[in-house]
Amino acid sequence: MNICITILLAVLALTVVDGHIRLNYPKARMYDFDFLDNVRTRSPCGMPENATGTGIFKTKLITGSKISITWHMAFPHGGGFRIQILHGNGTILHELTPTNNTNPWYSISNSTIQSYLATLPSGFTCDHCIIRLTRNAKEWSTPSGPYIFWSCADVEVNNFQCNQLNCYHGGSIASNCNSASAVCSCPNNQFSGDRCQYMNECETYADCNNNGLCVTINQDYYYPLKQCFCSAGFYGYKCSKTSNLTVVMPNDVSSYSYTKLDNSSEIWYKILSATNEVEVIHKTLSTSWVGLGWRPQGLKASCQFFPPGAAPGLISGPESAVGEGGNQPEGNSESTSKPEGGAESTAQPEGNAGSTAQPEGNAESTAKPEGEGGSSESGGAAGNLVTHAMDCTDMVIGSARGNMFRLFDYYSRDRSTPRMDSYFGGEDSITAAVGSESNGYTTLRWRKQLTAEGTTDHTIQDEVLDVIYAYGQKYPYSHQFPSGLHNSHRLTNYYNDDELKYHGYQNRGRKSLNFFGDSKLVTNTCSGSWKTGCTGNSCSNNLQWNIYNDGTVHFTMSAVTDKWIGLGISNDHKMAKTDAIVGWVGKVAPVITDRYISSYAPPPVDAVSNVNLLEGSKLNGTTTLKFYRPINTSDSQDISLHGCHYFIFAIGGQYTDSNFAISKHASTPFITSRKICIDVNQCSKSYSPLGIDIMTSTPCSGSWGTRCLNDQCASNLRWNVYNDGTVHFQMSADTDKWLGMGISVDKKMPSSDAIVGWISQGTAKLRDRFLKGYFIPAVDAITNVDLINGSLINGITTLNFKRAMNTSDSQNDVSLHGCHYFFLGTGGSYDDNNLDIGVHPQTPAVAKIPMCLYASRCTQFSPPGTGAAGTIFTLIHLVIAVLSVLISSIF
Structure with a gap:
């Protein structure tokens, strides 16, 4: 299961999740997000100069002076950095880091540097210019150009006296200061730096x-x-x-719903209706920070146009507000989607773009974890849905040391490090919290108001939400592609406890969850049911299963969709290495396919299918598929159903009837909160409704009954081979629809001969057809099948007919000579006038072994004669058929 994906996973938005650089000094433009890149944001800075609308803050710098430029970096990319002075319109005026024609990047060999002592040009002044830091994400770059992040500070450079310089955070500078070493006096010891810039x-x-x-x-x-x-x-x-919460983990959690997020993280949750709150207990095997986030499903990408003043910095954002001062990006028009440096917006950094169910994941969506890098999935057209897990997400992030903890309400606009709600002018809506760290586990318990109090909160309603989680990483870290930490002196200590830096490729995930109690999972010894996508008592997705003593499990899955639906079987609730059963109801017939998910990409169909479709329908917008699978198979790409596994429920996604191709799941797949256990040994008295096939065969005759119970079969086929080169057939089934047999050399429907008939108003109809593919077969231009008689008695249709072993129609008739697999199928509607037939609601039965017919071995058997003898034979044949029907109705 991204499946359970384009997986299926998804990344959190927790901290930096994918955040990267942000200038500390000089002070970065507000809003100083740290995932402003040249793929999604406009040159030169990714952020307009007056995004807050309260004016432009400019740090005053002295011409020719030395300044220590510092920045925060949450992910150490391979590649260097570059610091420049730009004109207010984006034109490069000066390079402050060494550069040359072969490589403009500085400090390529040390990717963890976060400060640089720069010297401003002598004699250079400006009333408003920009100091821009750019960072080369070398491992994400493409042949067309570099993938870079940028952060900008607005500055004013002049021959200032030291007492004309501005201080941060309420600091002040003495009138008799020394311009050679101007230092601000800070209001208290919580502030530091020459300008009180650090707090x-x-x-x-x-x-x-x-x-x-x-x-x-x-x-x-x-x-x-x-x-x-x-x-x-x-x-x-x-x-x-x-806080009125003082105990981290209650002794009794029976009143909580439970969801296992992954092998290291789990949550308990419940709704407190009396106080309109949600309570969550989040326990994770980590000594670093832990976070949980959510947003409504179906959210539009325009939610990223927040704060409003920051929106023009996005390539997908409104352009009219860009360039209030006539800004033009370096080398490009700001309205273009081509990133600076030539890296196209289709750049696919760190691995998996577009999650397939895609997904977390494709069809990540399937549940697929999304890539660490800058794929252009996020920040799409405003009318499209948000695609990256971090976009527009309400979050709670906390950490603990022993019995001490900290926890706050956060918001994630994009892949930047989430910021506290207060940063955006919002309110922290946490109403109580407690936390601890013990034996390597961090446990956070908190309550939050259900009703959103502003743009940085999402109301928690009785509906399915997109939920993400993440927790901090430590060495050995998980980066999908080699980062700048390789061969670095900071290899083992770049990520430390409770530093809000990148969580890594592994410590994150994505779920679909209803905090009011979404997964209604019921399990019994030999059966179970699981409802998901629930709003109140109404659930859009349903899965039921029954375990039978014949070694099969029968499933019924349904969803309110006209796309594909799928069941995943996983040992560890991850999409990779998951068995998958995917199906749909196409234009012609229902389809079920056996697949195996080896990675976060749409899974191919197995070479050998061990899944059998019983029935499929699409009614009132709901797709329903009934099928069964043996508990154990001989296919290495099938996971044995014996034992305990997680079930994954995914919804597509498009499908193609002709080649069974599927696209990524449209939403994050659901995963059972606990493993489902199957043991056929405990179901000895659970009898299969299908029964077994009964086959008998001699060189010149045979019979085949399908789905037989106590010698009574759902459908029957009998045949006799005669020395005149004909084969006489009788087929019968419990149906008043059409009835048909197929003749195939390889157990597959394409290139199979077909004979289809029915009884209409007492009259038997029969036609010769040919299956060219997985669609309704047309009537042959030449009919080589002769109807003998037919009947419909007590709901059982019986047809007697004959066909020559070999015919002159080589295009549409398969020779009966030799060994072939027989099919038996039932409809489906029929049309007496044009002889059209509808799709079969159940998968046709296929003989497990080929039937071999050789007229040369049957020289002693003559066909029924004509005249009186032939009539008597026909009547005897009909009497036998009627008696068999009456006997079956009695028993």
């Missing part, structure tokens, strides 16, 4: 309102480096709020 949350226990500890977290430039971790009973900024 910590605390320095002492008292700064946490005496309700927590001041803990040093980061070693890099991601402030605050010192943060308040709260004692039980307190939470919020500087532990200033009182």
